[in-house]
Amino acid sequence: MLLGPSLLLSAVLFTIGVVGVLVRRNAIVLFMCVELMLNAVNLTFIAFSQVLGLGGQVMVFFVMTVAAAEAAVGLAIILAIFRHTRSVDLKNINLLQG
Amino acid sequence: MTLSLLAAQAAEAAGPEGAVRWVWLAVALPFLGFLVNGALALRRPQARSVVSMVGAGVLLGAFAVAALVYLQLRSHPPETPVLVELWRWIPSGALDIRFALQVDQLSTVMLLVVTGVGSLIHLFSIGYMGTDPGYARYFAYLNLFVAFMLVLVLGSSLPVLFVGWEGVGLCSYLLIGFWYGDKANADAGKKAFLMNRIGDCGVLIAMFLLWYTTRSLDFTAIAAKAPTHLVAGGGLVTAITLFLFLGCVGKSAQIPLYTRLPDAMAGPTPVSALIHAATMVTAGVYLVARTGILFAMAPFSSAVVAGVGALTALFAASIGLRQYDIKKVLAYSTISQLGFMFLAVGTGAYVAGIFHLVTHAFFKALLFLGAGSVIHAMHHAYHATHAHADAQDMRNMGGLRRYLPWTFWLMLLATFAIAGVPGFSGFFSKDEILAAAFGRGQSHPLWLVFWGMAMLAAFMTAFYMMRLIAMTFLGENRTGAAEQEYLHDAPPVMTGPLVILGILSVAGGLLNLPAFAGGHHALETWLTPVMAAAQAVMPVEMPHGSTEWLLIAAAVTVALIGLLLGWRTTLARPIPTAAAAAPETGFARVLFRKYYVDEIYDALIVRPVVGISRLVLWKGVDQGLIDGVGANGSASLARGLGWIGSRLQSGQLGFYMVVFLVGAVWLLRAVAR
Numbered sequence: 059m060l061l062g063p064s065l066l067l068s069a070v071l072f073t074i075g076v077v078g079v080l081v082r083r084n085a086i087v088l089f090m091c092v093e094l095m096l097n098a099v100n101l102t103f104i105a106f107s108q109v110l111g112l113g114g115q116v117m118v119f120f121v122m123t124v125a126a127a128e129a130a131v132g133l134a135i136i137l138a139i140f141r142h143t144r145s146v147d148l149k150n151i152n153l154l155q156g
Numbered sequence: 157m158t159l160s161l162l163a164a165q166a167a168e169a170a171g172p173e174g175a176v177r178w179v180w181l182a183v184a185l186p187f188l189g190f191l192v193n194g195a196l197a198l199r200r201p202q203a204r205s206v207v208s209m210v211g212a213g214v215l216l217g218a219f220a221v222a223a224l225v226y227l228q229l230r231s232h233p234p235e236t237p238v239l240v241e242l243w244r245w246i247p248s249g250a251l252d253i254r255f256a257l258q259v260d261q262l263s264t265v266m267l268l269v270v271t272g273v274g275s276l277i278h279l280f281s282i283g284y285m286g287t288d289p290g291y292a293r294y295f296a297y298l299n300l301f302v303a304f305m306l307v308l309v310l311g312s313s314l315p316v317l318f319v320g321w322e323g324v325g326l327c328s329y330l331l332i333g334f335w336y337g338d339k340a341n342a343d344a345g346k347k348a349f350l351m352n353r354i355g356d357c358g359v360l361i362a363m364f365l366l367w368y369t370t371r372s373l374d375f376t377a378i379a380a381k382a383p384t385h386l387v388a389g390g391g392l393v394t395a396i397t398l399f400l401f402l403g404c405v406g407k408s409a410q411i412p413l414y415t416r417l418p419d420a421m422a423g424p425t426p427v428s429a430l431i432h433a434a435t436m437v438t439a440g441v442y443l444v445a446r447t448g449i450l451f452a453m454a455p456f457s458s459a460v461v462a463g464v465g466a467l468t469a470l471f472a473a474s475i476g477l478r479q480y481d482i483k484k485v486l487a488y489s490t491i492s493q494l495g496f497m498f499l500a501v502g503t504g505a506y507v508a509g510i511f512h513l514v515t516h517a518f519f520k521a522l523l524f525l526g527a528g529s530v531i532h533a534m535h536h537a538y539h540a541t542h543a544h545a546d547a548q549d550m551r552n553m554g555g556l557r558r559y560l561p562w563t564f565w566l567m568l569l570a571t572f573a574i575a576g577v578p579g580f581s582g583f584f585s586k587d588e589i590l591a592a593a594f595g596r597g598q599s600h601p602l603w604l605v606f607w608g609m610a611m612l613a614a615f616m617t618a619f620y621m622m623r624l625i626a627m628t629f630l631g632e633n634r635t636g637a638a639e640q641e642y643l644h645d646a647p648p649v650m651t652g653p654l655v656i657l658g659i660l661s662v663a664g665g666l667l668n669l670p671a672f673a674g675g676h677h678a679l680e681t682w683l684t685p686v687m688a689a690a691q692a693v694m695p696v697e698m699p700h701g702s703t704e705w706l707l708i709a710a711a712v713t714v715a716l717i718g719l720l721l722g723w724r725t726t727l728a729r730p731i732p733t734a735a736a737a738a739p740e741t742g743f744a745r746v747l748f749r750k751y752y753v754d755e756i757y758d759a760l761i762v763r764p765v766v767g768i769s770r771l772v773l774w775k776g777v778d779q780g781l782i783d784g785v786g787a788n789g790s791a792s793l794a795r796g797l798g799w800i801g802s803r804l805q806s807g808q809l810g811f812y813m814v815v816f817l818v819g820a821v822w823l824l825r826a827v828a829r
Contacts (some may be wrong), residue, residue, distance in 0.1 A: 155806055
């Protein structure tokens with residue numbers, strides 16, 4: 059019950075995240091889009107756990123832990139970049155160009 | 157005398173093998189001298205007295221060993237060669253080569269000549285090279301040469317002989333280019349080395365063929381198996397002997413590989429005496445005698461050996477008529493005399509060849525050392541007066557008899573010996589060769605032609621040797637007044653060996669005194685156990701009775717007329733000095749330029765080889781293919797691939813995202829399928 063709508067919602071959320079990552083240049087927004095994708099995946103896990111058992115819900119905790127760690131590291135990096143260049147626009151961040 | 161008696165008693169006490177067991181010492185001592193002198197050359201080049209003691213001492217020691225071996229062999233003549241096995245060298249299946257020394261009558265003769273003449277030349281070198289900065293290096297090379305030469309003559313099989321064969325070639329190269337600061341000397345060394353390689357290739361092929369046919373490389377085994385495993389006069393034995401002879405041609409400077417020997421005179425004069433007159437260049441004659449049974453079984457090869465020998469004897473002698481460099485005259489004389497030896501061994505008169513080898517070692521060493529003495533004096537005089545004339549050009553000498561009486565008289569003795577004046581050593585050995593060639597001519601008319609060529613060569617020999625004496629020692633002095641007071645005989649350490657060689661040059665004929673002179677062919681009797689098999693296949697037909705006397709009379713007449721003409725014509729007109737001399741004209745110019753053989757070789761062989769090497773091998777293969785395609789090409793390829801990879805590394809995060817997404821979708825598709 060509600061499996062179809064739940065999966066549809068998570069697909070929509072994931073696509074929004076992907077498109078956001080591809081088209082936006084602001085690092086913060088990009089970061090938020092990544093979080094959106096992770097949470098879309100979480101929703102998928104929970105939706106499937108109704109059918110396939112509690113394993114999916116346990117997985118969600120792992121994803122949230124990783125997301126929290128990622129948020130901490132990622133925000134610290136973005137802060138460092140901002141201090142360095144006074145901007146969080148990804149256009150300006152290409153120091154590793156080959 | 158007492159010493160030799162004691163030695164004989166000691167040999168007696170030691171049993172039938174006795175001193176022969178210690179023959180390896182004769183090789184080891186010079187090698188030890190090489191190690192010590194080589195170390196001194198690197199660490200203490202100024203320790204001249206130690207170098208002299210070691211350098212000459214080891215040779216005298218080796219000569220003592222040789223003498224003991226000889227006495228042992230004389231008191232207990234062995235039926236078969238005594239083999240002294242040192243170690244197993246190449247154990248490989250059926251091929252089991254032992255590093256062994258073979259002591260028999262033939263190798264003992266060579267052992268005595270090499271160590272004996274070698275000792276005298278080492279002593280002479282102490283004086284001659286006394287002030288040279290490379291003194292220790294010189295003696296190191298000279299000791300090494302003797303060690304290798306003894307390996308060559310004592311080796312019991314072709315591979316062991318080949319070690320010595322290559323070793324003496326190496327030492328020859330090192331000593332010709334001893335004064336390597338001058339490019340001409342280094343080039344002469346290179347030329348000798350390369351020409352030797354051509355011959356060595358022949359020896360190698362002969363070894364392969366011998367292994368293929370007889371499954372053995374030991375001399376004793378070859379001699380035993382040759383009559384059964386090879387067809388006499390067949391293609392195989394002819395090929396083997398011709399390839400062996402190619403090696404002899406290279407080592408002994410015969411036509412067409414002789415041009416290296418005159419150039420080899422770039423080395424110090426004692427080196428010319430030891431290596432390029434007395435010992436190394438005679439190795440070819442020794443090899444033919446050592447493998448005599450094979451040559452006896454191949455009449456065609458024997459004819460080639462005799463023909464090349466006779467032709468070389470004549471050709472080189474004619475060039476010697478018109479040379480002005482005292483050492484060049486002697487070099488061509490050496491080539492010519494080696495031709496005589498090859499005529500002998502090609503005729504089947506192996507003993508006569510070895511006999512001439514021995515007497516030639518005496519008188520040619522004496523001539524070279526005498527020339528060295530003259531050059532030493534001339535050089536000294538020019539050095540004192542700061543003149544820059546050529547110290548080796550005979551046109552700059554003249555009248556040296558007054559200033560170097562010892563050298564003059566001793567060189568005159570050697571000249572009589574080489575020309576074949578009756579009673580002197582060269583007379584007996586050369587006469588035996590001529591008689592043997594004439595004798596074989598009775599059944600094989602071709603040998604009458606060889607005999608005629610040899611007679612003409614003998615005449616020329618007498619002529620150019622007397623010309624050398626006349627230009628150097630007789631007539632007016634042309635050195636210049638300032639130099640005259642500095643010209644004098646060499647010190648005793650140099651004159652002493654000359655005197656001993658002088659005695660040997662005169663008395664060397666006693667070694668094999670023929671019946672007509674009251675002798676009993678001592679050397680021939682001595683060598684019979686070694687040579688009997690070959691002589692049985694190819695007997696020597698010596699003329700007897702009145703023919704023998706006529707031949708002797710003819711040879712003596714030719715020699716005396718040659719000497720007389722050489723003396724009279726040289727002094728008939730005043731000789732201009734080298735600086736004032738007019739260029740040669742006509743045939744004399746052809747002779748002076750050595751028939752332009754060097755120029756012909758240069759145009760036909762050297763230039764094409766250099767051209768192909770430069771254009772095809774260097775510019776084409778090395779620079780084009782290996783450097784261009786191989787080394788630089790692979791580097792360009794790696795750089796190109798790297799450039800493509802680096803384009804992916806744009807630094808734009810969005811681009812990475814797209815690529816990542818495409819990749820993820822692609823993977824997803826692959827998994828989902």
